[in-house]
Amino acid sequence: MTTDQPTVSVRRPGRLATALRALLTPTAAPAQWPADVVARFTTVGASAVDLHTHRFTTRYTPQGRPYVGDAREVDGYLWQCHGCAVTGSYGHYRDPYLPDEREQAHQDANDHAATCRAMPRPTA
Numbered sequence: 539m540t541t542d543q544p545t546v547s548v549r550r551p552g553r554l555a556t557a558l559r560a561l562l563t564p565t566a567a568p569a570q571w572p573a574d575v576v577a578r579f580t581t582v583g584a585s586a587v588d589l590h591t592h593r594f595t596t597r598y599t600p601q602g603r604p605y606v607g608d609a610r611e612v613d614g615y616l617w618q619c620h621g622c623a624v625t626g627s628y629g630h631y632r633d634p635y636l637p638d639e640r641e642q643a644h645q646d647a648n649d650h651a652a653t654c655r656a657m658p659r660p661t662a
């Protein structure tokens with residue numbers, strides 16, 4: 539009677555396998571979220587897009603665009619891609635997102651992450 543046990547080959551990973559594993563291990567995303575990051579998206583290139591709060595001066599009134607008045611400080615939003623270093627902004631004048639435009643900033647950051655193939659520079 540023969541034993542029909544499958545043959546198991548155990549090999550130590552070679553240098554190529556180790557190099558491939560290192561390439562496939564995502565190192566792009568910063569390990570910890572800074573306090574101002576409210577959302578993070580993974581890009582196609584295994585990097586990260588961070589949506590964060592941003593304090594800035596604007597002339598848009600609390601009604602939002604296009605209403606302008608006296609300058610005031612607000613807590614709005616910006617996003618930045620760690621793969622290609624693009625910073626997201628709103629409209630033709632590339633303004634930061636106003637406090638009530640968080641959903642638009644969220645959508646724009648997610649859209650960028652869905653198409654960005656830039657890989658971050660390895661840190662080691």
Ligand SMILES: [Zn+2]
Nearest residue numbers: 619621622654
């Ligand atoms: Zn990008």
